Structure formats: structure tokens, C-alpha cells
Amino acid sequence: xxxxxxxxxxxxxxxxxxxxxxxxxxxxxxxxxxxxxxxxxxxxxxxxxxxxxxxxxxxxxxxxxxxxxxxxxxxxxxxxxxxxxxxxxxxxxxxxxxxxxxxxxxxxxxxxxxxxxxxxxxxxxxxxxxxxxxxxxxxxxxxxxxxxxxxxxxxxxxxxxxxxxxxxxxxxxxxxxxxxxxxxxxxxxxxxxxxxxxxxxxxxxxxxxxxxxxxxxxxxxxxxxxxxxxxxxxxxxxxxxxxxxxxxxxxxxxxxxxxxxxxxxxxxxxxxxxxxxx
Numbered sequence: 001x002x003x004x005x006x007x008x009x010x011x012x013x014x015x016x017x018x019x020x021x022x023x024x025x026x027x028x029x030x031x032x033x034x035x036x037x038x039x040x041x042x043x044x045x046x047x048x049x050x051x052x053x054x055x056x057x058x059x060x061x062x063x064x065x066x067x068x069x070x071x072x073x074x075x076x077x078x079x080x081x082x083x084x085x086x087x088x089x090x091x092x093x094x095x096x097x098x099x100x101x102x103x104x105x106x107x108x109x110x111x112x113x114x115x116x117x118x119x120x121x122x123x124x125x126x127x128x129x130x131x132x133x134x135x136x137x138x139x140x141x142x143x144x145x146x147x148x149x150x151x152x153x154x155x156x157x158x159x160x161x162x163x164x165x166x167x168x169x170x171x172x173x174x175x176x177x178x179x180x181x182x183x184x185x186x187x188x189x190x191x192x193x194x195x196x197x198x199x200x201x202x203x204x205x206x207x208x209x210x211x212x213x214x215x216x217x218x219x220x221x222x223x224x225x226x227x228x229x230x231x232x233x234x235x236x237x238x239x240x241x242x243x244x245x246x247x248x249x250x251x252x253x254x255x256x257x258x259x260x261x262x263x264x265x266x267x268x269x270x271x272x273x274x275x276x277x278x
Contacts, residue, residue, distance in 0.1 A: 017064040085164035090171040163193035173229040188246035
């Protein structure tokens with residue numbers, strides 16, 4: 001019961017960061033996604049929680065919707081070029097398949113996550129009438145038991161010989177540096193024409209001083225939940241790791257880049273990069 005409660009709390013925070021953008025931020029909206037909140041089905045009074053405060057969560061909300069929109073634009077662009085596979089590592093409450101079926105149905109979408117969250121999401125999608133279409137594969141991987149997400153993808157009919165888009169958002173901080181290196185090497189071995197979009201968190205000393213207390217609070221909450229952040233990277237460190245792993249082309253997409261592209265108000269300094277292979 002306690003683990004289910006923790007899962008619901010995490011999913012509610014994620015859902016609020018996207019759904020809250022539509023509910024409390026003025027238009028035009030960068031991303032319209034209230035499906036996640038519907039999946040969670042929060043209890044009465046959830047809006048009064050401190051971590052649901054519209055003003056206090058505005059920076060993280062901006063960060064999440066910007067990265068989601070950036071990746072969605074990338075997937076749409078690559079689908080237009082004939083790429084037919086999309087892999088979402090740490091999929092969580094990603095709702096691309098439900099919100100954009102006109103694009104997703106042209107792809108084979110693989111959502112990779114741990115068995116508990118995946119089973120919960122599968123039930124909720126069915127209960128709410130979305131179902132699990134043939135082109136959507138929910139790939140359960142028990143990382144604690146040593147299962148390989150790479151092998152599980154293959155079992156789910158992923159074709160490593162075909163170009164793909166791979167998204168890994170909100171994952172790198174939970175992995176050790178060695179695990180991040182291994183993940184980069186596996187993705188770099190995909191077919192030419194594949195693209196990886198991956199997020200990472202800056203070391204605290206590289207974050208604007210006025211934002212550090214909020215970040216420290218998030219790190220503390222993650223430790224208390226038993227999911228501490230393990231890895232932090234500067235942009236140059238992450239790009240160097242990507243080169244070492246075998247990526248031929250890399251690009252760091254900064255907060256400033258996302259702000260210029262999507263916002264008139266700067267979101268928090270979570271940094272992004274997208275890596276391309278030709």
C-alpha cells in the first residue's frame with residue numbers, strides 16, 4: 001500500500017506539471033496535456049498540497065512542458081522523414097500516444113518503465129477507454145532484478161536496424177555515471193539516422209543562486225522517497241560522454257534556447273541536449 005501511495009504521489013506531481021500549464025498558465029499554451037491528471041484521478045483537496053502550488057511549481061512546470069514540446073516536435077519532424085520507431089525510456093505518464101494518435105499511429109511507440117508503474121498505467125488507460133493500440137508497446141523492465149531494457153525492447157519487436165527516436169527525460173539523474181555511459185553506448189549503436197534526446201541536471205554550483213534552494217528541496221524529497229539523484233553533469237561533460245559513446249553529432253539545447261523557442265518567461269535552469277546521428 002505504501003509503494004502504491006508513493007507511486008500516486010510521484011505521478012500526481014508529474015501530471016500537475018503538464019496539466020497545470022493548461023489550467024493556471026495564460027495562453028497560448030506550449031503543450032496541452034490534461035490526460036495525465038485524468039489517469040491519476042487525484043483525491044479531493046489535492047490542489048491544496050504545497051507541491052501543487054501554482055506559483056511555487058511554475059519553474060518546474062515550464063521546464064517539463066518545454067522539454068515535452070521540444071521532443072514532440074522532434075518526433076513529428078523525424079516521422080515526416082520516415083523514421084518509424086519511437087522509444088521513451090522512463091515513460092511514466094507520457095501521453096503522446098493518447099494526445100497525438102495521428103502521428104503516433106504512424107510509428108511503433110515503445111514506452112519503457114518499471115513493472116509497477118507500467119501495470120498501473122495499462123489498467124488506467126483501459127479503464128478510461130484509451131485502450132492499448134497495436135502500435136503502442138508498454139515494455140516492463142525490472143531494473144532492480146537486473147533485467148536489460150535493451151533485451152526487453154527486442155522481445156517487444158523493436159528493430160535496432162531501423163532508425164529510431166529515443167527520448168530519455170528525467171532519467172539520467174537516477175543512474176550512476178557508469179550506467180549513463182552504458183546507456184549512451186547502446187543507443188549510439190542504433191541504425192544511422194537515429195536521434196537521442198536526453199535531459200540531465202546541472203551540478204548545484206552551476207545553477208543560479210536564487211534557484212538553488214528549490215533544487216535542494218527537490219533533491220531532499222527524492223532522497224526521502226528512496227530515489228536519490230546520483231548523477232549531475234555540466235553541458236561539456238555530457239557532450240564529451242556522448243562523443244566517447246560513439247555519437248557523431250551532438251548539440252546542447254539550453255534553457256535559453258528553449259525559452260527563446262517557446263516562452264517569454266524563462267523557466268528554471270534544467271539543461272537539455274539533443275544528439276543526432278547521421
